[in-house]
Amino acid sequence: MADTASSSADGSEQPLRYSRQTLFKPIGQDGQRSLMTARAVLIGCGGLGTIVADILVRAGIGFLRIVDRDFVDESNLQRQVLFDSDDVAGNLPKAEAARRKLERINPLSEVEACVRDVDSTSIRAVVEDVDLILDGTDNFETRYLINDIAIQLQKPWIYAAVVGSYGMTTTIVPGETPCLRCLYEKPPAPGTVPTCDTAGVLAAIVHIIAAHEATQALRLLCRVSGGVRKEMIYSDVWSGEHKRIQTMDSRVTDCAACVKLQFDYLNAERGSMATSLCGRNAVQVSWKEDHVVDLERLAETLRASGQVSVNPYLLKFSGPDAAFTLFPDGRAIMEGTSDPKIARERYARFVG
Ligand SMILES: [Zn+2]
Numbered sequence: 388m389a390d391t392a393s394s395s396a397d398g399s400e401q402p403l404r405y406s407r408q409t410l411f412k413p414i415g416q417d418g419q420r421s422l423m424t425a426r427a428v429l430i431g432c433g434g435l436g437t438i439v440a441d442i443l444v445r446a447g448i449g450f451l452r453i454v455d456r457d458f459v460d461e462s463n464l465q466r467q468v469l470f471d472s473d474d475v476a477g478n479l480p481k482a483e484a485a486r487r488k489l490e491r492i493n494p495l496s497e498v499e500a501c502v503r504d505v506d507s508t509s510i511r512a513v514v515e516d517v518d519l520i521l522d523g524t525d526n527f528e529t530r531y532l533i534n535d536i537a538i539q540l541q542k543p544w545i546y547a548a549v550v551g552s553y554g555m556t557t558t559i560v561p562g563e564t565p566c567l568r569c570l571y572e573k574p575p576a577p578g579t580v581p582t583c584d585t586a587g588v589l590a591a592i593v594h595i596i597a598a599h600e601a602t603q604a605l606r607l608l609c610r611v612s613g614g615v616r617k618e619m620i621y622s623d624v625w626s627g628e629h630k631r632i633q634t635m636d637s638r639v640t641d642c643a644a645c646v647k648l649q650f651d652y653l654n655a656e657r658g659s660m661a662t663s664l665c666g667r668n669a670v671q672v673s674w675k676e677d678h679v680v681d682l683e684r685l686a687e688t689l690r691a692s693g694q695v696s697v698n699p700y701l702l703k704f705s706g707p708d709a710a711f712t713l714f715p716d717g718r719a720i721m722e723g724t725s726d727p728k729i730a731r732e733r734y735a736r737f738v739g
Contacts, residue, residue, distance in 0.1 A: 402495060405447050418609030419447065423495075425608035426450040427519040430505055430533060432481045433457075434588065435547050436523025437469040438597035443604060444489045444496045451489075451496060454513050455481040455523075456504040456728060466590035504728045505529055507655040510536050519607055520544035521600065525583060526735035527574035528658050534559065534567035535653035538645050543607055543615070547600045551586045552625030554596035557634060558603045558615040565637040566645040570619075576678045577717040577738045578685035584708075584736040585688045592624040659734070661727035670721045670730030678717035680738075685713070689737065709733040 401409055401419055409419045425448055429436050432455040443451060459467075459474040459481055467481075474484040482500035489498045501513060505524075510532055514520050520537055522545055524530055530546060537544040538561045546567060547556035559566055599620045606615050619632040643649045651657040655675075662671050686697040693706020702713045710722040711733070719738065721730035 402447070404493070404495075408446060413611050414605070414609050418605075418611055421610045422449070422605065422608050423447050424449045425519070426452075426517040427521055427604065427608065428452040428454060428514050428517045429521045429523050430454050430513070430529065431523030431525060432467075432469075432485050433463065433523060433525060434466040434583075434590070434593035435549060435597045435600065436521075437467045437485060438594055439521055439523060439547075439601045439604070440485055440489060440498075441468055441492070442598070442601035444493050444498060446601075446605060447493065448496050448608065450499070450517075452499045452501055452513060452517065453482045453485050454501040454503060454505055455485075456502065456732065457481050459484050466588065466593045504731075505532070507532060507653050507658070510653070511540075514542065515540060518542070519604060521604060522546050522548075526739075528652070528735070530567060531574055531652040531658070534644055535650040537561060538566060538648070539650055539653065545600050545603050547596050549592050549596050550581050550583055550588055552589050552592050553621070553623035553628075554592050555619055555621045556596050556600045556603070557619040558607070558617070560615060560617075561645060564617050565634050565639070566642060568644040569637050569639040569642045570634060572639075572643075573676075575739065576680060577674070577734075578680040578682075578713070580739050581688065582736055582739050585692060585739075589624060592622065595622050595624060596620075659731060661731050663725045663727055664720070668723060668725050670724060670727050671718065672721060672730055672734045673718040674716070680713065680715050680717050682713065682715060685738070692737065704737065706737075709737050711737070713738060 405419055408414055409416050429440055432453050459470045459479055461475050463470055469485045469488045480502040482502050486498045486500035514536055520533055533544055541561050543560045545558050548554055603615055617635055619634050621630040657676050660673050664671055682697050682702040686695045686702055689695045689704050693704055696703045704711055711719050713719045719734055721733055724730055
């Protein structure tokens, strides 16, 4: 399908649909041309992911691969802008539902749907032929994996996270900025940080953080002068607090990832393991590194989502979306599934 073309002052032809964007001087015709040949991958297509994909495809990105392992669920519709009730009724995978919607929005962009889990064995294949990696995930483990592969392949990536009413985002350019392990050496211990499934999330903060993430992507992919902003944006839409945090002093001189090139997550020397328990319709999720989980504290957070009982040795949770037993070292038996991927996804949602 061809769009109406418009002639600009310099005589170049660009589809009319991009006219308001090319009029914006820092992008202009040159930036638009770069964007139209640019390739990016979005890992995770939830709240942040759908908004980032919507902005970049409307803006005319050349190619966007959307990787997501999940299906559209009714509880997604409050904030995940590319989905509607028909996608829930049709039981569509998020990546495919997003691709169908985006194809109608801008047929000039190529969108590829990739319905799969990203782990240390599969991540290389989805990122190696793109210019930029976009974080739309909901868990730290995948972010540390993205950090490893981005450094190994020397590709920029944009970190973004939201929960409750606040969120943050920063762009990581290997060799230029601190990496995720410079900023946070280790992922938070299981159960110590709130997740969207335990603390909820407001749609408005997802829009704010996704808008910054997409704009940083445009700065990179349009190759604008000045490049990316090297800072972290923090915003809380409920309190109205908004901060720009300087990160350039945070480079760690002996960082395991970006200095020593020790890719612990990519080499699966850190992170979680999931093993199906024979004949039990359950999966054990455990950790390669040491963790200490505050079961009492996690029990308080989980009470809003289901039934919880806790003693010093274990926590038992049972709710409409998951049932599990969690031990103080972070190990869990996830009930009701024999699929390690589903078990890890539920663990990430409810334990963190
Ligand atoms: Zn680093």
